[in-house]
Amino acid sequence: MERLKGISIFVETVEAGSFSVAAERLHLTRSAVSKTIARLEQRLGVRLFNRTTRTQTLTDEGRFFYERCLRAIEEIRIGEAQLESGRREVRGRLRVSMPALFGRHCAAPILTRLLDEHPDLELDLSFSDRVVDLLEDGFDLAVRNGPLKDNPDLMARTIARQSMTVCASPAYLKEYGVPQTLDDLANHQGIVYRRGDNDRPWTFPTAAGPPRDVLPKSRLRLDDLASIADAAVEGRGLAWLTCWLVRDRVLSGELVRVLTDVPSTIFEAYAVWPRSPVMLPKVRLAIDMLAAELPAIMS
Numbered sequence: 001m002e003r004l005k006g007i008s009i010f011v012e013t014v015e016a017g018s019f020s021v022a023a024e025r026l027h028l029t030r031s032a033v034s035k036t037i038a039r040l041e042q043r044l045g046v047r048l049f050n051r052t053t054r055t056q057t058l059t060d061e062g063r064f065f066y067e068r069c070l071r072a073i074e075e076i077r078i079g080e081a082q083l084e085s086g087r088r089e090v091r092g093r094l095r096v097s098m099p100a101l102f103g104r105h106c107a108a109p110i111l112t113r114l115l116d117e118h119p120d121l122e123l124d125l126s127f128s129d130r131v132v133d134l135l136e137d138g139f140d141l142a143v144r145n146g147p148l149k150d151n152p153d154l155m156a157r158t159i160a161r162q163s164m165t166v167c168a169s170p171a172y173l174k175e176y177g178v179p180q181t182l183d184d185l186a187n188h189q190g191i192v193y194r195r196g197d198n199d200r201p202w203t204f205p206t207a208a209g210p211p212r213d214v215l216p217k218s219r220l221r222l223d224d225l226a227s228i229a230d231a232a233v234e235g236r237g238l239a240w241l242t243c244w245l246v247r248d249r250v251l252s253g254e255l256v257r258v259l260t261d262v263p264s265t266i267f268e269a270y271a272v273w274p275r276s277p278v279m280l281p282k283v284r285l286a287i288d289m290l291a292a293e294l295p296a297i298m299s
Contacts, residue, residue: 006040009033010048011069018056067135075278091120094282097134098143100127101225102269106160106244107143110293111286121282134274140283142272143290153275157287160269160294163243166202166262167255172235178258179238182214189237190216191228202240205263229255242267244298269294 009026013033016022023030041048048062058066074092094114098107108125115121126132126139134142135153148156166179179185182204192215193200199221201213220236222228229246232239233254239246243264249255271287273279 006036006043007069007072009036010040011066011073013037013049014058014062014066064135067138071274071276075276075280090114090118090282090285092282093122093124094141094286095124095126095139096141096143096286097126097128097132097137097139099129099145101245102145103127103143106294106297107290110289114286114289118285134272140273140280141286144270144272146267148270148272154272155275156270156272157291158268159271159287159291160298162267162269162298163264164202164240164267165243165246165257165264166238166240166259167232167246167250167257168238169233169235169254170256172232172237173256173258175235180259182212182259182262185214185216185238188216189220190218191231191237191239192216192218192221193225193228193240194221194223203265205265211265242298269298 009022009028012026013019013022016025019030019033019037022028023033026033037048044061044065046061046065047059048065049056050059096107096111103125104127108127111123111125115123131144132139132142134140143159145162166185176188179188185202190202199215199218201215203211203213205211216238218237220231222231225241225245228239229241229249231237232241232246233249238258239255246255246257250257271290273283273287
């Protein structure tokens with residue numbers, strides 16, 4: 001209990017901005033607050049605040065500890081609210097980061113339906129291809145595509161699998177022919193996805209050994225997948241895109257899938273969230289809903 005008291009005083013001190021203001025809010029003396037923080041620092045073996053005669057600022061260790069204390073306190077508050085109401089309601093703000101295109105077309109329409117069923121839930125959705133730091137940027141959950149880096153502070157769950165396909169417009173294929181093998185790609189123009197200074201190769205699994213990377217000739221490089229699909233419809237060349245992105249255009253006849261006998265590369269989509277002994281109900285609900293509904297969109 002003494003440890004919990006020290007943590008609550010620490011959080012109040014951070015939010016108050018000074019030991020004196022925290023002491024007033026807690027109805028304690030400034031000395032009592034200062035001693036509590038000192039004992040906490042001694043127990044943790046780190047300095048939580050940089051102190052001067054006039055100011056106090058969090059150290060990197062203090063900021064790290066503060067973010068985790070907030071999550072622990074939120075868990076306690078949620079537990080109290082659930083016990084008081086006698087039911088497990090999903091409430092509060094859920095902050096989710098997701099890739100821009102995948103988020104807009106696939107993840108966001110699923111998550112926004114949570115608002116219809118849970119009137120006390122708020123959604124804060126961020127669309128960016130930047131890999132955010134969940135703890136530093138204050139996100140509860142992130143949706144990420146492709147391989148993940150090991151991070152002991154994060155948990156992850158596979159929520160969908162995305163197949164890639166090579167496609168082109170009927171007009172392009174009529175003029176330049178239909179590729180039958182990966183070697184035929186050397187005779188075609190590709191619309192290449194570029195991130196930074198790097199052109200992303202088209203990757204195909206092989207029966208034995210590592211995947212095969214192919215980078216076709218290209219006069220058009222874009223850093224937006226939707227624009228690549230648009231350019232393919234215009235007949236600018238072959239495109240290597242996720243099946244879900246081109247599904248409607250294939251069904252309408254604007255694009256034609258080629259190399260269908262060649263095995264497709266599969267990229268997994270993950271839900272990623274900060275490691276915690278207890279998962280927040282709002283986070284669990286969002287992950288379960290994504291895992292249940294995304295596969296149908298991806299197929």
